[in-house]
Amino acid sequence: MKSMPKNEMPSGALVLLILRVLRSGPLHGYAIAQRIHSLSSEVLRVEEGSLYPALQKILLKGWVTAEWGISETNRKVRFYRLTAEGYRQLKAELSEYDRVNAAIQAVLRTA
């Protein structure tokens, strides 16, 4: 059975993060994981077991497209690029996240 690794995050949040790190340009899968890891000051670790299912889901939704490219190690690999639709989704999710976050903060502050 699958067990949830530590620092694993809910898949909704993972999708948001993937979309966010792709905003600055196309990346391959490993780079996405690396970027999230480093940007989160090495708190968040994205495992293969959750990254690739999330990427498939995003592909299915049409938020990113995959294209062949050459990695820094000179290997043929696919790069994921944010689509216009993905960009819209990112914006929508960000504002939704901000709204929920603000609400949670408000509760935490006053309670």
Added chain:
Amino acid sequence: MSEFFRRLRYLFNRRRFDQELANDMEFHREMAAREGRQNFGSTLRLREDAREAWGWTWIDRLAQDFRFAARMLCKSPGFTITAVLTLALGIGANTAVFSLVNSFLLRPLPYPHAERLVKVWEQLRVLGINRFTTPVGDFVDYRKDNHVFEDMAAAEDGHFLLTTDQLSQRVFALKVTANLFEMMALHPTLGRPLVDTDNQPGHEHVIVLSDAVWRENFGADPNVLGKNVILDGLIYEVVGVMPRGLRFSIGQPDPPDVWVPLSLGPDPNRNTGRLQIVARLRDGVTLANAQTQMDTLAHRMEQEYHIQMGPHGEDPGYGLWLVPLRDELVGDLRGSLFLLLGAAGLILLIACANVANLMLAHGVSRDREFAIRIALGASRARLLRLLTIEAACLAAIGGLVGFAVAVALSRLLLLWSPFDVARLLGVTLDLRLLAFAFAAALVSLLLSGVLPALLMLRKGDSVGIQTRSHHVVGDRAGRTPRQTLVISETALSVALVICAGLLLHSFVLLRQVPLGFDPKQTLTAWIELPATYQTPVQQISFYETLLDRAKAIPEVQSVATTTMLPVAEQARHNPFSIEGRAWQPTGHEQVPQFTNNQAVSADYFRTLHIPLKRGRLLTAGDRDGTLPVAVINETLVRGFWPNEDPIGKHILIGAPRPGAPWLTIVGVVGDVRSSGANAAPAPELYTPLQTPSVSTALVLRTRTSDPEKLVSQLRSAVATIDRGVALYAVQTYDDIFAQTLGPRRYEMLLLSSFACLALLLAAIGIYGVISYSVNQRSQEMGLRMAFGATPQDLSKLVLRQALVLSTVGLLLGIALGLASHKLLSSALFGISFVDLPVYVAVVLMILALSLLAAYLPARRAASLDPMTTLRAE
């Protein structure tokens, strides 16, 4: 929407997408390894998880399961073939019978808007006449005055002598209103249909030929239009030819040979004609609604024309009756069809029980496999799925085979069916049939696959390595469902065999009923005189010459003419009057005051061996000009002169009227069952061969057991008198019985073959269970032998087991059989509630069959070698 297309794109490029994903993940691992991080988990599993997002993994799993199921089924071909054939049988039998139901009851008749077509009959309710033909005057008025029909068409059938340059033959003609062609979408292949002006007086001498007549008489001449033919002495011009293989009937057994217009002109006598009316309801008018409105119209008509139409001036209860055309054509087949469908349903149940049993037995031998699967983490749901898929494979193949068989069979069933309407309906494959076969396959999947799978898995923990291998006495827990199944299938087949037996016995009893005359070694034929025989004297002299010539044929013992052949035709139902008495519907003992009257020549009674009971028979001296006489039968005497001598009394067909002399009764003869064995004898009144006679039949008593061989001599005897006289419908009484008993025989034969199938399946079921239990108990048997049991003891043990199973099944089946007696009652004849011969025969048959089925396993048990069996595990 676009998401859906991406999903589809993925489905069709799955291989490429998977490779790309694999590449991505491989690269991921390489990079991670570079940074010194270790990866855990199966790449395959991870990839599968990722792929799941696309939502197609079920297809792969399903394909996997199907591949596995196919492998499993191939591994045990005996099991697979038996199961497939059994299911094919069940599904095939059902689909075939359903195709009959489909043709007869469900599919629309081959006419446009057939669901709105009705037959319109006049009724004389007081006289008990429900289907009375309509005179021309009434038809014209109804057609003009009704508001419920789009159109009404009329047809009058009759036989005529058709003479062309080539030959002269007797044809079946339909005189119709021209709109019938449009109404029933009848389109000639050559020339034109009849049109409305053809129905005008003076214009009606046109004729449309059937394809057959066109070919026989005109050698399929394409220039036939405009040529003349002679129909009963009148000249008609050919205007059209109908297509080959035309399917048409509004109640006649066959499409007509020729079509001629009905004359609808102003007729001084509005009561001529005996029309059959077919009408199409207006869109949106219900049958009940139309009936009500036509009732009103009929009431008006009654006031105007029919108020005193009864034989004695009484109110005949005139009315109209609308019958949907399908009901009119299909008639009382509904009961037979449902009976057959029920029987086929039982076959399917029995087949399913058999296959379920096979599955259970097969499943037990796979216990270990299941146990290992469960141990390796397969869930019960997954096992259930696996078993269901195996069963689905069986049901699908069985369904396909069954459907193919049914398609071939349904054509034969319809062709062989004794129902005239079958020729009109025909068989075609349609979606309904396919859907039915699919439903039957689905039912068999549930009953023969899913149910046993649930039973197997419900056993729960008894499925396991540890519980199985050390069982010496067999698996008692698993035996109960299997035995239940065998008992129930035995019970069902017993019930079916009882039903078939009852029908068979009825049939035999029906054939044994004394008809009041001796049909053996007789030959019958009908005679049609051409129009040249106009005077009674001409006709009588022809018949007398014919009788002499026919009697001169060697091997002819005696010969007679009659206007009505008993059993062969629908009996007549004419009211009669008795001098000095008022007419009543019935006399003593409910004998109706209606007679099946007929005119016969003097030798008629001697020829058919109808015994004289009192007085004298008719003689050659009884003819026009002498005292009008009649001979009556015993039923008439019983009803109207129970304690008197009827000789010398006076009687008359219809009401007393001027110009209709009273007939003096001179003799009483024995009863004849004119309407067949299952109807009580009707009052009969025989008058001497007189004129004008409509059509006349010839009856010959011969000295040979094969009267058919005299046909050619009879034909030449007729031809030597007059070549223009047509002799038709030449047949023996065996032929006539075959026709009249046809529907019953058909029903009985079909049900009997179903019963045989059921028996076969039940025997296979018993064999399967017994032989399986012998296998299971081989160690126990070995042990028994080791302790001194003889081979005979062991085979007795096995036979006893089979007898117990079949006896329980028998008892239940007999209960079912008794319960179904009521359902069958309309199809039975002369059978009491418990028909001992049938029940005894069934009991003996089932016991014998179960012993037979257990014989092989019993022999195997007796020949077991104790040492081998005990060492087996």
